[in-house]
Amino acid sequence: MAYIVETVLDGFNFYTMITLNFSKRSLWFDLFRNLSKKIKVESSGGKKLSGKISFFVSNAIYGVFLGYCSCLWFTHIQWSFFARYGLRELQIYVQFFFKLLTNEILNMFLVRYKRLNSLLKTHLSYRRRLKNISKTIPLxxxxQxxxxxxxxxxxxxxxxDLFxxxxxxxxxxxxxQFLNAILFMFSDVPFSPSETFILLGGRFATITVVTVRMILLCDDVSREARKIFLQVYQIRWLFEDASPKQRKELYExxxxxxxxxxEFTAAGFFHIGRSNLLSVLETSASFLMVVLQFSIGQNKDKGQ
Structure with missing residues (x-):
């Protein structure tokens, strides 16, 4: 487990710090240039302030948790904690910061798709109220x-391509890390139950919750886009008095x-969506069963 954690962390930090910053710099500029072009998105200063507050509060919570964990580990293994885990904690924070950035970018996508969906809904509801839904096709x-x-x-x-x-x-x-937390619960650790609960709960919140939020945002963007497709499809079926030329264009x-x-993908290996959460839970359940079997076997050996 430790080797896998180190390999994944090193690979992540190498890619984000070296590959993204040097070989894909132009793509970064293109992405943010495109995202800066608004689709007449209505926004207010309060929403922007709320986003900033959420970002800083998340970092503050992470800082409090990291400070508590460092003090807790320091009381048991002294300075060797920083020698053994200092670099890893820095790498974990870089990943945490990157996930916050990713969530902000995904929110920008979600806002734009919601705006498009809202424009279509408003137009269709307005035409229904006027009872002239079949007069003119909103080509x-x-x-647009x-x-x-x-x-x-x-x-x-x-x-x-970037993410x-x-x-x-x-x-x-x-x-x-979720599997590691399960293993941690069955290991001999020099902490009280309350301290173990805080360590696992804090790690779960700072790592898992932000990742789950990121996955759900990817799924929300895809769902919102499908709603737009259904709206356009509805327009296609509502206008029965269209000319053949108009109907052909509408179909196209x-x-x-x-x-x-x-379609958000993880390097092309699989799509990012709610199904990923079920896969993680399935893997965790299988791992928990294996750990329980080993734990029961060890207890029987000790009893004999």
């Missing part, structure tokens, strides 16, 4: 939606929307 609105969807899909592919390997390593590290635009739905 201009659909064309398609343009934005292609633009966002292109930007999302940049995100996959694919980090996402894979983050999911792998979170899974291993609908297909283009369906072909440009976002």
């Amino acid at each position: 201009k609105l659909v064309r 939606t398609v343009t934005h969807m292609i633009f966002l899909r292109t930007t999302q592919e940049m995100f996959n 694919g390997w980090p996402l894979l390593l983050i999911v792998a590290y979170t899974t291993v 635009l609908t297909e283009v929307v369906g072909e440009n739905l976002p």
Whole structure:
């Protein structure tokens, strides 16, 4: 377990600090340039302030937890804790900071897809109230939606190129740390039950919760994009009095929307979504059964 943790952490930090900063610098600029182009997104200073507060509060909580753990370990193994685990704690914090950054970028995607979905909903509800849903096809609105969807899909592919390997390593590290926490509960540790609970709970919160939030954000973006596709599909079926030319264009635009739905992947190995959480739980359950079997076997040997 220790070798896997070190390998994943070293691979993550090498990729984020060396590969992203040197070989993919231009892609970074392209990504943030695209994300800076707003789709008439309504925002307020309060929301921006709330995002900043959340970011700083997350770092503050992490700092408090790290300080407590350092003091706790220091009382038991003195300065050897910093010699053995100092660099690892720094690497873990770099990953934590990177996950916060990733969540902010995913939020930017989510806001843009929500805005597109809201525009379509508002237009359709307005036309229903006027009872003229079949008078004129909103081809201009659909064309604009398609343009934005292609633009966002292109930007999302940049995100996959930049964050694919980090996402894979983050999911792998979170899974291993979850298994490590299970192993920690069955190990002989020099801590009281309350101290063990705080150590495991704090590590779970600072590592697992942020990762789960990141996975859920990827899934939320994909779901919001599918809602847009359903809205456009609904427009396609609502306008029965369209001319053959208009209907053909509407069909083509609908297909283009369906072909440009976002897909977040972990370096192309698997899609990021809610199913990943079930996979982690399945792996943890299997690991827990193995640990329990070894623990029961050891207790029987001691009894004999």
